[in-house]
Amino acid sequence: MEKTNEAGAIEFQRACAPAERPASNDVDDAQLMLDYARGNAHAFDLLYARHKAPLYRYLLRHCRDRALADDVFQDVWGRVIRYRKSYQPRAKFATFLYRIAHNSVIDQFRTSARRHSDQVESVDDNQDFLQAPDTQRPDFQLAGEQFRAAFQTALDALPDEQRAVFSLYEESGLSLEEIGQITDVGAETAKSRLRYAVNKLRKALGSADAFFTHESNSAATRRVKHEE
Amino acid sequence: MSDLEDRELEDYLHRKSALSLGYKRIYVEAPPAELDRAVTARARRALRFLGPALIAAGIAIGIVLVLNTGIGRIMGALVMAERQQKEAAEREPITVTIVEPIVPPRQTSASPTAEMSREQWLAKIKSLRASGNAEAANIEQAKFNKAYPAEQPVLPSE
Numbered sequence: 001m002e003k004t005n006e007a008g009a010i011e012f013q014r015a016c017a018p019a020e021r022p023a024s025n026d027v028d029d030a031q032l033m034l035d036y037a038r039g040n041a042h043a044f045d046l047l048y049a050r051h052k053a054p055l056y057r058y059l060l061r062h063c064r065d066r067a068l069a070d071d072v073f074q075d076v077w078g079r080v081i082r083y084r085k086s087y088q089p090r091a092k093f094a095t096f097l098y099r100i101a102h103n104s105v106i107d108q109f110r111t112s113a114r115r116h117s118d119q120v121e122s123v124d125d126n127q128d129f130l131q132a133p134d135t136q137r138p139d140f141q142l143a144g145e146q147f148r149a150a151f152q153t154a155l156d157a158l159p160d161e162q163r164a165v166f167s168l169y170e171e172s173g174l175s176l177e178e179i180g181q182i183t184d185v186g187a188e189t190a191k192s193r194l195r196y197a198v199n200k201l202r203k204a205l206g207s208a209d210a211f212f213t214h215e216s217n218s219a220a221t222r223r224v225k226h227e228e
Numbered sequence: 229m230s231d232l233e234d235r236e237l238e239d240y241l242h243r244k245s246a247l248s249l250g251y252k253r254i255y256v257e258a259p260p261a262e263l264d265r266a267v268t269a270r271a272r273r274a275l276r277f278l279g280p281a282l283i284a285a286g287i288a289i290g291i292v293l294v295l296n297t298g299i300g301r302i303m304g305a306l307v308m309a310e311r312q313q314k315e316a317a318e319r320e321p322i323t324v325t326i327v328e329p330i331v332p333p334r335q336t337s338a339s340p341t342a343e344m345s346r347e348q349w350l351a352k353i354k355s356l357r358a359s360g361n362a363e364a365a366n367i368e369q370a371k372f373n374k375a376y377p378a379e380q381p382v383l384p385s386e
Contacts, residue, residue, distance in 0.1 A: 045271075
């Protein structure tokens, strides 16, 4: 069962590869940033297109408030634009970007009174995932909504530091060491925070595991039939 | 933490766990179009002043270079002139010693002819005195004294 689930999970990932998580070429990212600093606006457009969605999702997960996430999103890119002249490719561009993002969120938390607001506009109202072609089936929609609600509740219940590390790991594609640098902790501390987050999420989503396990198996079945 | 939790974490770190897949499945948001427009417009605005700023910077640098070059040349010339002046002042003064030319004895009209030397002239004077012609002897003596001033003047006899 476990092997089936794992194989199904892999097939599920292949079949449902998210379109907005392009692989980031670190060398190209740094070169694009340098090109933009030299006056190439198109280089910025490419850089922005690569990183806008993962960064936006990270901010939504971390801020838990769409309006705040929008403000921080603009602030982050504003800083990237402002720092273009002093940018040096000592580390990955993603490390540079998410470091700015993390610090911006911290600054916003210190000044914003809406940090623990119950008026979260972000996740509960977001129905994007239901627009995919294979998700129009009623049973999937119901299961998906339940899973999403459960996931969001579990994510919101995490302490800020654990939620930040989990969101960074999911969206940025960075290593634990790099995430540690961004959050000013060592790699082991980042790993520990991630372990706690994963453990809590798995416990909270225990029954909901069946949702994507079923889907992974279905996706694998559909793929096999297609190949035949 | 149990071994199971460690394995679950390792599974998760490989980004193939059901938890990670489920997350990617349900969270697919993207920034709204108005945010995209705001950010990209801001990126372009930041470059808008780049051209004129570069031109202004180039002009300023050019003026500075020209001024530095011109001033440099002038200052260089002034420094050189001052240095030369100092060197000239520090040189030892050249003393000019005027040496009177060696003038041979003046050949006056009273001096004897080239044929009569000094000894002959003295002999003549002595002869005149011996012959009792004191007046002529005194005249010749005066001429001799004038011609040879360095000589011990011989006073005319009485």
